[in-house]
Amino acid sequence: MSGRRDVSDLLPDFVFVPSQPFIIGTPDHELGALAKAFGGTRESYREESPQHTLTLPPFAIARTPVTSALYAAYIADSGARPPLIWRGSTPPDEMRDCPVTDVSWEDAQQFCRWLSETMATQYRLPTEAEWEHAARGSDGRRFPWGNGWDPSRANTRDGGHGEIMPVGMNPSGASPFGCLDMAGNVWEWTASLDAPYPYRRDDGREDALAPGRRILRGGSFANPRGFARCACRFRLAPTVRNEFLGFRLACSIT
Template sequence: MKLSDLLPDFVFPPSQPFLMGTPERELGALAKTYGGTRESYREESPQHRLRLPPFAIAGTPVTNALYAIYVADAGACPPLIWRGATPPDHLRDCPVTDVSWEDAQHFCRWLSNLMATPYRLPTEAEWEYAARGSDGRRFPWGDEWDPTRANTRDGGPGVVTPVGAYPSGISPWGCLDMAGNVWEWTASLDAPYPYRFDDGREDPNAPGRRILRGGSFANPRGFARCACRFRLAPTVRNEFLGFRLAFSTTS
């Protein structure tokens, strides 16, 4: 199969203000509903309004099938979960996992050179806007949890599923798999809110942990909230970590 056949479809969210994060007044309720304490959710506050420059984001994460072309062409190390040089057939249409932030960066550079499009990881703010739209909803489909709309521990099969397997979990702008299935690396450094794109957190060469979003098939529903933030060192790899593509556009 050709590389172009394996590229995801992209969506182009409209450039309009949106609410990022969680209001401080809701932190206690989150602790009651999902566990932990108010302070467990402090990193999501204060909620603030942003308007982002135009961008495009992939409707689904990068699959094992697409990543396999990169491995073969660039001589990159295959994910350990493949147990070989190519992914097993049952994983080809699933999100690639067992990839670090650094691996994702190398993939984006490789693909950009081949396709003449400046592919990159989405920023944390772009990811959240693509997931929740402009109205600050809790999950991509709305404020109420529905286990049939996402692959999480609350009703999922307990393993990664093919991209797009939960079409009813689609976001307002048309993105799939933004709740559950695999955690997704973003470009952004772990830094407090309010989010600012010009404060150094988007410096790809800066040291520090990088933000992941979306939760995974092994996590309960609280981690699948659009505002949930997680962070790891950029060298970490495991079976729960994947990524999707983005690129900047002009208005």
């Protein structure tokens, strides 16, 4: 098994998110404006409505997504399938500090189990509500840094780099809690099943064994800015892998 110290050196920093009321989703009266600003119809954004207020238990979330370097330690120790984009069992040097991609929801779950055993700490994927709280704070802002779009703060198709970038390359795009890369770069798997709002923790959507599509958040370097909004919800089957899908870690606070 990989040494705990070696893995610890590759772990991201974590930030604490307190239990406090926060706004999730998009109000119904703004759906038409989103369609005009970002394309589609108002019904394209219906899944984000109704906007509502939640209060979750406190939690910790990684400041940045899991890197290929950390994921490589998992591959070496577990013998799991490496991402095909690596073209081998280890990532190219230029990808080591980038978010790992080409991982499915199921891959991310397996990684969390391995990391929890290795580090004797329970790591998991954030729920989509936790992700949104960490991304937008308590005031319902549109992007992690505020309501106005700024292409210098995110790696998206609108003025981004046109390719995946190392984690933490846009510090000015930090969320109110100091999380980075929550707008663009890679889509991030969450623990949550695709289910309509209002969000409820106890309605089965957080059942890790339930079948169904899982929610992703944040957009990627290949997507326009509308997908980088904090409230944007995307979903895929838990077996899907591609070069745009990654994840970040969370921990419960007890």
